[in-house]
Each structure stands twice: as structure tokens, then as C-alpha cells.
Amino acid sequence: MTILELKGVQASYGGIQALKGIDLEVGQGEVVTLIGSNGAGKSTTLKAISGQVPVKSGTIHYKGNDITNTPAHKTSLLGIAQVPEGRRIFPKLTVKENLQIGAFALKNKKEIETRMERVYQYFPRLEERLDQKGGTMSGGEQQMLAIGRALMMNPQVLMLDEPSMGLAPIIVEQIFEIILELNKEGMTILLVEQNAFQALQIAHRGYVIQTGEIVMNGNGKDLMANEQVQEAYLA
Structure with a gap:
């Protein structure tokens, strides 16, 4: 069943058209x-x-409902959480405070604690550093915190933007193991990643985008075997 669908989505930054009709x-x-x-x-x-x-034309549907140009705070309440590129945690806030922000719409303290315990299961290091300020943590720990903050929203769709950026290979492996674990537990994942090898290894399906247009799509293994993909992204 399709949970998220983009049809002909166009979007611009200033005078530059960044998306030229995305179907996904x-x-x-x-x-x-x-x-x-x-x-x-x-x-x-x-x-x-x-x-x-803002989407200039085209539509975005989530669970069959049109969410095109729905404000970000409302999108998150619908069950879509995004881990932004560069992590963007709150550096002057503690680990605990960063996680609590992820549950901003939740009033039930017991449920907040339950969600925190779940985050600790994935990232035990965060529990060890609850009172540490986010900005003093390593890049890998900050990425864990950014993912943990998104999980506090209890999303049905988790969107990750370049989760491996700037991280040591061993940390990248850990992050991708967590992504796989989340998926095995039923979470839907939309992953943006420059490390095409890592991404295609775990993806059921993939899309290749060039200058705002989808130029190729298929299952992960087929894309890994494609000569054009290998030459452009896997060499």
C-alpha cells in the first residue's frame, strides 16, 4: 500500500527551480x-x-490525503518526521531537552517517558549523556540525538537527510543498522543519501534524481547493478 505519493511536484528557491515535476x-x-x-x-x-x-504545482498525498503545502508543524503531527541535513540539534540544550522537544505536542508525561525509553534502547549512549549539552557531543552522537528527537514524534514515516554526512565509517554502519532495525519493526523510511552504496544496500527501492528530475528508479539491487548508476555514484 502506498503511504506517500508525489505527483508532478515542482518547487523553487527564489528564482531557481529546484524540482521540475517529481513523481515518487x-x-x-x-x-x-x-x-x-x-x-x-x-x-x-x-x-x-x-x-x-512551498510546492508551486503538483500534489503530495499521505495515506491518500492531500497534504500539499501543509505547514511543517502540522505535517509532523500527521506522522511524518524529518531528520534534517546537518542534524540541527539545539546545541545549548541538553540531550534530554532536545528529546523532549521532539514530543512537543504530547501532554502525557508517562507517554513521553515511554518514548524516551524507546529512544534509549536504540541509542544507549544518549541515556548516558542526558544532562550533557548537545553541542558538546561528537558528530555521531549528535546524529543519534537528531534521530532520537524525530523518534519522539512516534512517526509512521521517517525521512532522513544525509545521515552519514561527516561521520566515521564505523558510526555510519551503526546508524544504518538502526535504520534497518526501525524498518524491521514496521517504520517506513525515506532516505536521502550521497553514500549511494550504503543507501542502495538497505533500500527496497530507489530513485535517482538529477537537476530536479527523476531520471531512473527501480529496486535497490537493480540500481546497484546498473552501469550508469555505478559510474556516476558507486565508482
Whole structure:
């Protein structure tokens, strides 16, 4: 069943058209990856879905409902959470405070604690550093915190924007293991990633985007075997 669908989505930054008619589908329970070079429109696609970038034409449907240009705070309440590129945690707030912000709409303290315990199961290091300020943590720990904050929203769709950026290979492996674990538990994942090899290894399906247009799509293994993809993104 399709949980997220983009049809003919166009979006611009200033006078530059970043998306030129994106068609993309994400099935419930899938890992779908969007790969492409810098400036291809990957991050803009996620921002269009989450309501951070206005859609000029085309539609975005979530669970069959039109959410085109729904404000970001309302999109998150619907069950779509985004982990932004560069992590963007609150550096002067503690780990605990960052996580609590992820549950901003929740009033039930017991449920907040339950969600925190779930985050600790994925990222035990965060529990060890609850009172530490986010800005003093390593890049890998900050990425864990950014994902943990998104999980506090209890999303049905988790969108990750370049989760491996700037991280050591061993940390990248840990992050991707967590992504796989979340998916095995039923979470739908939309993954934007420059590390095409890592992304396609875990993806059920993938899309290749160039200058704001989808130029290729298929299952992860087929894209990994494609000569054009290998030459452009896997060499």
C-alpha cells in the first residue's frame, strides 16, 4: 500500500527551480532511497513533503490525503518526521531537552517517558549523556540525538537527510543498522543519501534524481547493478 505519493511536484528557491515535476512513491513498510549529486534536489524533495518549501504545482498525498503545502508543524503531527541535513540539534540544550522537544505536542508525561525509553534502547549512549549539552557531543552522537528527537514524534514515516554526512565509517554502519532495525519493526523510511552504496544496500527501492528530475528508479539491487548508476555514484 502506498503511504506517500508525489505527483508532478515542482518547487523553487527564489528564482531557481529546484524540482521540475517529481513523481515518487513510498510503500508502507518500505525503505526508499533518493540518490543524486549535490544540488540535484534531494533535500528539497524532503522539505517539500514536510512543508518547509512551498510546492508551486503538483500534489503530495499521505495515506491518500492531500497534504500539499501543509505547514511543517502540522505535517509532523500527521506522522511524518524529518531528520534534517546537518542534524540541527539545539546545541545549548541538553540531550534530554532536545528529546523532549521532539514530543512537543504530547501532554502525557508517562507517554513521553515511554518514548524516551524507546529512544534509549536504540541509542544507549544518549541515556548516558542526558544532562550533557548537545553541542558538546561528537558528530555521531549528535546524529543519534537528531534521530532520537524525530523518534519522539512516534512517526509512521521517517525521512532522513544525509545521515552519514561527516561521520566515521564505523558510526555510519551503526546508524544504518538502526535504520534497518526501525524498518524491521514496521517504520517506513525515506532516505536521502550521497553514500549511494550504503543507501542502495538497505533500500527496497530507489530513485535517482538529477537537476530536479527523476531520471531512473527501480529496486535497490537493480540500481546497484546498473552501469550508469555505478559510474556516476558507486565508482
